[in-house]
Amino acid sequence: MSTNITWHPSLTRKERNTYRKQRGLTIWFTGLSASGKSTIATALEQHLLHLGLAAYRLDGDNVRFGLNKDLGFDEKSRNENIRRIAEVAKLFADSSTIAITSFISPYKADRETARSLHAAPGADPSDEPLPFIEVYVDIPLEVAEARDPKGLYKKAREGKIPEFTGISAPYEAPENPEILIKSHETSVEDAVRTITEYLQKKGYLGLAQ
Template sequence: MSEQKATNITWHEGSVTRDEREKLLGQKGVTVWMTGLSASGKSTIAVILEQMLLHMKKHAYRLDGDNIRMGLNKNLGFSAEDRAENIRRIGEVARLFTDAGVIAITSFISPYRKDRDAVRASMKSGEFIEVYVNVSLETAEMRDPKGLYKKARAGQIKGFTGIDDPYEAPEKAEIVIETEKTKPEDAAKQILSHLERGGYLRA
């Protein structure tokens, strides 16, 4: 298709539909919601998945602490209320990206079932793919790449998931990744296969 120039552009009544955006991108909008303990490997898998999608010419975008915590959610703390609001906002942004036709990949601990289920409920069936990145607390503590578990054990961080705040594992995750038996690139492929089988990688 040759590109049209601004001067001879046509338009019709009504907004661009999601279907039109998806046809343009050759994919379907969806949210891949990774949940799991700190150091479970969520971000590592998300980064690889995003890359694999790019190589398949698919438009994906990752939402994670790096681009959310100091931006959209910088005015939130760690109270129960703020934690719920944190996940709610991330869910709303993921929903917008999904509506835009993008494959949104979120990697947040998102420890509470109620908060994750609220995000799921805000989307249409099939738009929310929950990926449980399962790791034992022992392994996560052993990995501890940022020394956070150590600090939590020493009481320097309060309300740390797995130590003095609960992690509620998903009961109906679409994908479960057993990180102690699965290499990150194989985990990413596991998610990719799910997306392929589900028809998300074509319009």
Template structure:
């Protein structure tokens, strides 16, 4: 724990929102590897930016090239991975940006902590379950990860040798085996409009 620190206040969220003419929020995409999270996140980011809504995508793989490059895939490291992203996405939301996270985030408790972190700061949190049957995800397998997991090359792989805990009550439930990427991005966009987030 850090000691001898003091929070340095500046603009309130309301003041920043008024100046930027935009609200902030986190759109948290969760689902199995190859469910379509990153592809939907890219489409949503482009859609929001095309509508002059400030948005930024935090991608599970990309974050591990920098901020979380010191973490592996043990349960402890996965917990820390999501804890850090929860904090970063909260900062983006507090800056009145739509933060779009695409992380497997397999454990319900970690996603619930992210939600509470936002709620306690008065920030919107939108959980999106990007759902696809495991066999469809394995057929897609764009990175060859399921194959390696089945061969025992990758240990602790979500959906094969490690658990995935589906959300109990996500704000949105997308089925990427039945909906196109564009339809999924549009569904999130319309939800953000309906909830007056954008």
């Protein structure tokens, strides 16, 4: 923790939501490599933008070209990778934007840390917690391996990629995600519809005009 710093308050979340005519939140996709997370997240982002909502997708590979290019794939680096993204997603959500993250995020503790960050009080005592919606894109390992669009599972089986999730490193599946998508049984369109209907039911899209 840095020292000699002071928090400078800004608008309350309610004020910012009112001005921007929507509520900020984070939709956190988790699942094995090749589960379809990024494909669904991209389609969801496009759909929300078409509805006139502010949305932005943070992709697991993309952020490693910049923000997290100094991190590897050992457990400690994975922890820090998710911590940073959780903080960035929270900033987007606090700005009344729908943050969409697509990360394997294999460890339950890291995902719980991300959730707890969103539940923390805002700059103003009147601020409500930021909604955090965990979307588990569930797929059998054998189906993910059969897809293997990047050839990563093959390399992992050959020992060329150490600590690869699902092969030589664990994936701790969510026990109670807000949304469960079995991507090997569900089309991208139906997955986006399921998520959008959940957001509408919860009233998270109600401020949009």
